[in-house]
Amino acid sequence: MSSPGSTATARDWTFVLYPQRRPNERESDAFDHAATLAGGEIxxxxxxxxxxxxxxxRAASAKEAVMWAVERLAGVGVPVSDVRMPLTAAFG
Structure with a gap:
């Protein structure tokens, strides 16, 4: 897994990202073939x-986890407009 969390305090953060718009065919293909997304985190x-x-x-904080995922989606041309995280994931 290539997630940012490599310290003992890291944990798995679960959340959903929503794109600004529906990805087009080129962005969909880029998502499918991106080495940076091959780990299965997204x-x-x-x-x-x-x-x-x-x-x-896996990351030390929710902010770190979300930013990591947002950066990977931006790298394939998919800008994110919203993130949703269950309260149990954030505070559990």
């Missing part, structure tokens, strides 16, 4: 209302 789910990216990232 998924891709579709439903009638759009696309979302469920994430499980």
């Amino acid at each position: 998924g891709w789910e579709e439903d009638p209302s759009g696309v979302r990216f469920p994430c499980t990232v």
